[in-house]
Amino acid sequence: xxxxxxxxxxxxxxxxxxxxxxxxxxxxxxxxxxxxxxxxxxxxxxxxxxxxxxxxxxxxxxxxxxxxxxxxxxxxxxxxxxxxxxxxxxxxxxxxxxxxxxxxxxxxxxxxxxxxxxxxxxxxxxxxxxxxxxxxxxxxxxxxxxxxxxxxxxxxxxxxxxxxxxxxxxxxxxxxxxxxxxxxxxxxxxxxxxxxxxxxxxxxxxxxxxxxxxxxxxxxxxxxxxxxxxxxxxxxxxxxxxxxxxxxxxxxxxxxxxxxxxxxxxxxxxxxxxxxxxxxxxxxxxxxxxxxxxxxxxxxxxxxxxxxxxxxxxxxxxxxxxxxxxxxxxxxxxxxxxxxxxxxxxxxxxxxxxxxxxxxxxxxxxxxxxxxxxxxxxxxxxxxxxxxxxxxxxxxxxxxxxxxxxxxxxxxxxxxxxxxxxxxxxxxxxxxxxxxxxxxxxxxxxxxxxxxxxxxxxxxxxxxxxxxxxxxxxxxxxxxxxxxxxxxxxxxxxx
Numbered sequence: 359x360x361x362x363x364x365x366x367x368x369x370x371x372x373x374x375x376x377x378x379x380x381x382x383x384x385x386x387x388x389x390x391x392x393x394x395x396x397x398x399x400x401x402x403x404x405x406x407x408x409x410x411x412x413x414x415x416x417x418x419x420x421x422x423x424x425x426x427x428x429x430x431x432x433x434x435x436x437x438x439x440x441x442x443x444x445x446x447x448x449x450x451x452x453x454x455x456x457x458x459x460x461x462x463x464x465x466x467x468x469x470x471x472x473x474x475x476x477x478x479x480x481x482x483x484x485x486x487x488x489x490x491x492x493x494x495x496x497x498x499x500x501x502x503x504x505x506x507x508x509x510x511x512x513x514x515x516x517x518x519x520x521x522x523x524x525x526x527x528x529x530x531x532x533x534x535x536x537x538x539x540x541x542x543x544x545x546x547x548x549x550x551x552x553x554x555x556x557x558x559x560x561x562x563x564x565x566x567x568x569x570x571x572x573x574x575x576x577x578x579x580x581x582x583x584x585x586x587x588x589x590x591x592x593x594x595x596x597x598x599x600x601x602x603x604x605x606x607x608x609x610x611x612x613x614x615x616x617x618x619x620x621x622x623x624x625x626x627x628x629x630x631x632x633x634x635x636x637x638x639x640x641x642x643x644x645x646x647x648x649x650x651x652x653x654x655x656x657x658x659x660x661x662x663x664x665x666x667x668x669x670x671x672x673x674x675x676x677x678x679x680x681x682x683x684x685x686x687x688x689x690x691x692x693x694x695x696x697x698x699x700x701x702x703x704x705x706x707x708x709x710x711x712x713x714x715x716x717x718x719x720x721x722x723x724x725x726x727x728x729x730x731x732x733x734x735x736x737x738x739x740x741x742x743x744x745x746x747x748x749x750x751x752x753x754x755x756x757x758x759x760x761x762x763x764x765x766x767x768x769x770x771x772x773x774x775x776x777x778x779x780x781x782x783x784x785x786x787x788x789x790x791x792x793x794x795x796x797x798x799x800x801x802x803x804x805x806x807x808x809x810x811x812x813x814x815x816x817x818x819x820x821x822x823x824x825x826x827x828x829x830x831x832x833x834x835x836x837x838x839x840x841x842x843x844x845x846x847x848x849x850x851x852x853x
Contacts, residue, residue: 365403365460367453374554375406377413377574380420381567387412392576394551397463398687398697398733404461406550409573414542414586417571421513421540422592424568429510429538433487440484440535443563447477447528447556454524454555459688461549462523463697463735464651466689475815476528476556479833482817486838487536501853507845510538511618512594514841515587517608518553519600520546520699521654527553529817529832530597530620531560531570537841542593543572544583548699550574584608591615595841598622599656602781602826620830620840622656622822624755625783628776629659630798632769633667635788636810641675643812644761647786649683649739652695653759654703657784657806657814660755661745663764663772673722673743673763680761681723683739687732695759697735707737707758710751714762719744724759753779769794777803783823786812805831 365373376383390408395401407413428436447454455469464472495504516530527545534541545553557572575583587593588611595618596608602624609619629647631640648659664672686693698704704727711725724740737758745752745762752762766772776785786808787798799807805823808814815821820831830840 365457367456369450369453372450372453372457372555372558373404373551374558375404377407377409377417377572378554378557378561379413379417379571379573381561386410386573387416390579392547392550392574394461396460397548397699397735398730400733404551406554406574408579409575409583410579411582411586413573414583415590417542417573418513418587418590418593420568420571421542424566425512425540428540428566428569431538433490436536436538437484437487439564440480440487440532443560443565444477444480444484446559446563447473447480450555450559451477454552456689457552457555458523458549459696461551462520463688463699465693465696466691468651469688472522472525476522476525478817479525479529480532482833483532483536483837486533486835489835490537490838490842501851503849503852505847505849507847508842509845511841511843512539513592514539514541514595514597515584515593516541516543517584517596517598517600518543518545520548521651521656523549523552524556526599527556529837533832533837534597534841535565535569537838539595539841540568541570542587543570544575544580545572547575547577547580585611588612588617589614594618595620597830597840602828605828618840620832621828622830622832623783623826623828624781625656625658625823625827626661626753626755626779626781627657627659627784627786627804628802629662630772630776630785630787631662631664631668631672632787632789632791632794633665634790634794635668636790637668637672637675639810640672640788641679643786643788643808643810644676645679645812647808647812647814648761649680649695649759652698654699654757658757659761659786661752661764661776662761663766663776665772666765666767669763669765673741676761677722677741680739680741683759685728685736685738686730695736695739697733698737698758701735703757704735704737707756707760710749710754710756710758711740711742711760714742714745714749714751717746717749719749719762747775747778769798773798773801777801780826781823782825783827784808784814786814
């Protein structure tokens with residue numbers, strides 16, 4: 359077993375290793391622990407509680423007890439507390455970035471960006487809390503008043519992934535708190551420390567006891583934690599970001615108590631470059647959207663379609679940019695592609711590339727594992743051409759730094775191929791034809807479309823998918839709706 363190598367922080371108190379339940383930092387009831395390691399080196403640098411069903415129940419108890427008082431707080435009071443949380447996140451952004459890079463593997467520059475991105479959701483929903491409003495419906499019968507109110511759903515269970523360990527949990531907790539809900543949360547087993555640090559800052563901001571609770575668990579114990587919340591009728595909403603199979607399990611198992619669900623699931627994003635596109639802009643957009651976090655994002659382009667007239671030019675420009683990307687440890691400032699999250703991730707990337715090559719793809723650059731002095735979990739940024747629908751990478755998320763190029767001839771063909779997937783999270787295309795822009799944007803079966811733009815995420819925009827990419831929206835003014843009920847009040851005998 360590797361020895362624990364402590365993480366150096368300016369504010370060591372941010373490194374929390376225990377559950378937070380009812381305003382107390384506590385070990386799991388059975389005393390088990392989960393080791394947290396650097397994905398590049400495998401070196402263990404922390405050990406957190408490995409929780410079970412009893413810990414999940416304790417967290418739900420605390421959240422349920424805190425809900426009445428928290429939901430009765432004025433919107434302005436909730437907003438002020440959330441704004442204090444936002445200020446503390448910004449104050450500790452460098453330490454938070456170090457934690458992200460060390461446990462998740464993304465380069466420091468990207469981790470700093472994630473802290474600011476996650477903080478933007480906290481600020482946004484602090485402001486949206488004061489804008490929650492109902493309506494008065496025009497009376498249909500004399501002497502009757504009809505009103506519509508928005509009320510918090512109750513206890514929310516937030517289950518988050520490893521690829522954006524701060525941003526994903528921030529954009530779930532912030533709207534829940536703004537709406538007046540209380541929260542139980544379980545971060546991914548690979549990246550618990552970022553979420554624990556975020557909750558610690560929420561505690562310091564002054565959140566009342568039981569309003570926000572978090573438990574950590576290993577891959578083996580996660581089903582027990584989540585199933586406890588699924589079976590608990592007091593937990594009225596599940597918000598989950600992760601794989602489609604897990605999302606389907608949550609949908610099935612939550613039916614017994616008819617919980618409200620927000621599911622942001624798998625993707626298979628197309629990126630389309632038409633003959634009339636600005637090629638330099640399209641290459642810039644693909645670099646931004648494909649290689650962020652080493653390709654380990656749910657909205658990364660997975661299939662790159664380039665029209666025949668510009669195919670060769672586009673591939674040549676892209677290959678130069680991809681070959682120049684610096685692969686290295688996340689904590690080095692020059693690194694642009696860090697380690698993948700674990701050995702399983704590298705194995706999947708290698709399998710996809712090998713399958714594609716066996717079926718006729720050509721490697722333009724990359725296409726191999728990279729072993730650096732600090733560890734083996736790296737893969738070279740890769741460009742493949744001659745991709746076809748028969749390859750595994752066309753129907754499975756590669757979740758790595760691999761751009762597979764498909765050549766196409768006409769608009770109707772590429773729209774059909776882009777939509778030929780059960781997923782529908784994001785899509786991108788580049789064109790300077792105004793009429794084509796509206797045709798294609800409306801024809802693509804996704805919840806998000808980037809038109810001549812590769813960086814699409816924003817706290818002010820609704821984020822979510824269609825088909826098997828889930829339902830519900832995060833961010834924007836719509837982001838509060840999934841945490842609230844609509845109540846109709848009819849008062850009579852007023853004539």
